[in-house]
Amino acid sequence: xxxxxxxxxxxxxxxxxxxxxxxxxxxxxxxxxxxxxxxxxxxxxxxxxxxxxxxxxxxxxxxxxxxxxxxxxxxxxxxxxxxxxxxxxxxxxxxxxxxxxxxxxxxxxxxxxxxxxxxxxxx
Numbered sequence: 081x082x083x084x085x086x087x088x089x090x091x092x093x094x095x096x097x098x099x100x101x102x103x104x105x106x107x108x109x110x111x112x113x114x115x116x117x118x119x120x121x122x123x124x125x126x127x128x129x130x131x132x133x134x135x136x137x138x139x140x141x142x143x144x145x146x147x148x149x150x151x152x153x154x155x156x157x158x159x160x161x162x163x164x165x166x167x168x169x170x171x172x173x174x175x176x177x178x179x180x181x182x183x184x185x186x187x188x189x190x191x192x193x194x195x196x197x198x199x200x201x202x203x
Contacts, residue, residue, distance in 0.1 A: 088180075088181065088182075089182070090180055090181040090182025090183070090185060091127065091181040091182075093182075093185065094112075094114045094127070094129065094181040094184065094185060095116065095181075097112040098112065098113055098114045098115055099112075099113065100112050104196075106136065107135065108133065108134065108135055108141075108196065110131070110133050110134075110192065111130070111131075111134070112129075112130070112131050112132075113130040113131075114127060114129040114130075114131075114181075115127070115128050115129075116128075122146070122164045123146055123164065125178055127146075127178075127181060128146060128147075129144065129145060129181075130143070130144070130145040130147060131143065131144045131145070131184070131185075131188045132145075132168075133191075133192045133195060133196075140168060141169075141170060141195050142167075142168065142169060142188070142191045142192055142195050143167065144165075144166075144167045144168075144176060144184060144187065144188050144191075145166065145167075145168075146164040146165045146166070146178070147164065165177065165178040167187075167191070169191065169195075
């Protein structure tokens, strides 16, 4: 894992933000948690993370994490994905395909920007 860290600047950036809370205007705040863990079937990439945007009432508006399995969406007998990566948007939960720490950060900040300013920056 040490060799990977030496060349994965996205992962280095994510891990460096572990425990950081950004306070932004209108009472919104962002909390980032990230750490390297032993890879397993739920976290095959070896990174446990939680990136969240909250409003002044502590309500989560946007979140990306892999702390728990995603509940199946009205597919009674469909198998659940083994990976626990998912994203939250208000009260909805969506599966998320983790590709890299860098892409995770880009996707999260794009969703934060869209939630706060109503502009979709994804192209």
